[in-house]
């Protein structure tokens with residue numbers, strides 16, 4: 081007996097009275113939902129739809145309608161349609177279910193239960209139009225004390241040797257998305273945007289394509305367990321180096337780029353053969369302990385003559401604070417924490433939806449642990465994984481982060497509609513694809529402007545939020561949890577966040 | 585140019601590497617480093633055509649990210665010599681620790697005696713001129729050539745000890761592991777398979793065996809036959825078939 085088919089995920093309908101038969105939907109849909117018949121009629125195959133919204137956004141007549149779950153199951157709070165369909169899928173295949181984009185489970189969002197403060201009467205608020213607002217952020221080790229001496233000739237001399245730091249004009253950076261996972265045009269747009277806004281973007285584990293070289297001063301190069309694309313020139317080009325230990329969307333496991341995505345250009349950039357799977361093992365096989373991590377950190381610094389900051393990225397897991405404290409002692413300059421809502425092209429669904437902890441709690445516990453141990457100055461804390469707006473950023477910084485990485489938000493600013501089908505390699509927005517006709521839809525000139533606009537507007541909002549709270553420097557917001565209150569958060573969580581409830 | 589001498593006695597690895605870099609930038613083609621004792625990262629990220637003779641026992645990650653130079657070690661090595669090396673050559677007159685040639689992308693690592701666990705892990709090749717070669721004179725431990733994506737690992741077993749390790753080539757998806765003598769199926773890792781070692785294979789590896797033996801004044805004759813086991817990937821897509829899309 082066959083299990084039969086499961087109901088449609090989405091139904092696409094065309095309002096035939098509105099439709100002018102321009103065929104843009106037919107042309108734009110890379111999944112093959114629309115087909116033009118000989119008589120000029122458009123046939124629809126809704127089963128192929130991924131809700132990428134490309135057709136809807138291109139239709140000049142607003143003639144296309146999409147409905148989600150058009151066929152009901154018997155409702156049941158436990159046996160959701162997803163739960164049932166996963167069972168059916170796995171009964172058929174006997175395999176691990178892969179899914180795209182970030183955690184899709186309905187966990188409470190801590191950001192949405194935190195509220196920010198503003199000044200009234202006493203400490204007056206500051207108008208960012210009139211007063212300078214300092215959003216410049218330095219990432220890297222800070223000395224625990226400064227040795228400043230006045231010399232005979234009256235000049236002041238700094239005797240403390242400073243560690244290399246990255247200078248950011250805004251605490252917002254663009255996270256690591258590799259060439260291969262996304263297209264070159266997408267990466268180029270991000271790199272241009274980072275350069276325009278005085279911030280940085282990450283290469284991911286895909287090497288550095290020569291087209292990105294002009295923006296290398298705004299690029300953080302990643303070293304992951306597969307060591308793809310990593311050679312001394314790559315390390316020399318980056319403004320900073322990031323060791324990737326883990327990723328919020330799939331903590332504890334490696335990654336793998338399927339062979340069909342490894343085209344010649346991707347293969348050259350990653351320095352692997354075309355058509356073969358690019359496999360990143362779960363651990364770095366030269367890192368089995370904090371001491372080994374310190375060895376790689378120092379190995380990278382030694383290779384680049386101690387001129388660049390080295391970051392270490394980990395997934396936010398239960399003991400994230402203790403791990404971060406170990407990283408702070410490894411001569412790393414920043415620890416990147418990726419929360420369980422972090423995006424990804426593809427991850428085993430069971431990991432994406434169930435492993436790791438929310439970024440909000442991770443930031444607070446890492447910041448607290450580093451403070452308790454008196455080593456907060458040794459590393460900067462960069463938060464990522466599910467940051468959607470400037471409020472999330474302000475809250476992250478107030479919880480203790482120095483800066484944030486945005487990923488999905490930057491993709492949305494280039495067209496992504498979070499359809500979660502990146503792994504299919506058919507992204508109609510030209511982002512998560514290597515198909516030339518699709519990639520060429522994405523114009524780096526235009527899209528870099530969109531990404532830069534997003535960063536600019538969030539930076540503006542940040543300075544407004546700070547001004548309203550009477551804060552004129554991002555330094556004064558950092559770890560300033562007294563400017564946060566928890567709304568409907570349980571006592572345990574408030575305790576971890578070290579935040580008082582509203583009204584207190 | 586006369587060889588440059590560096591005395592590494594009591595020297596931290598950073599000033600040692602600075603001296604090496606300076607010598608290379610001043611055009612040295614041969615550098616002799618004496619009294620090496622545990623200094624890590626020697627020749628880390630070093631570029632150029634230079635031969636570095638290392639007398640003593642270097643610490644971990646010798647020749648990491650190295651691109652071009654030759655390091656000749658008179659002594660044993662710690663873990664991961666040749667880690668993520670791009671090109672060049674490391675010749676070890678002795679044994680080496682775990683993860684030798686980890687992620688090496690090009691160049692050669694020759695170890696006269698034994699190596700530890702996870703030798704040649706995730707070695708990978710690409711293009712015409714990036715094909716890493718790891719040759720071990722005597723024996724290796726378990727998990728040899730795991731996740732290997734290219735290049736060749738040769739284990740010569742010169743003292744006739746049989747290879748007793750397991751997990752050979754788990755997750756291998758490219759490249760070849762060539763072991764002198766026989767290997768049992770149960771010693772293989774997931775995704776690896778044994779294939780016949782042919783005359784053609786011998787022709788392919790002979791130059792490496794000769795070069796290796798030449799480095800240590802060993803007579804290559806004994807090794808130029810087909811008494812090897814060749815281990816390759818059972819698929820270049822080891823993970824295909826494990827996953828299904830949502």
Ligand code: SF4
Pocket residue numbers: 094098099100101102103104105106122135138139140141142143144
């Ligand atoms: S894009 Fe809109 S107007 Fe054009 S053919 Fe499709 S449904 Fe009709």
Ligand code: SF4
Pocket residue numbers: 132181491495496497498499500501502503506507508509511512
């Ligand atoms: S980037 Fe991924 S989630 Fe976004 S539209 Fe493209 S395929 Fe969909």
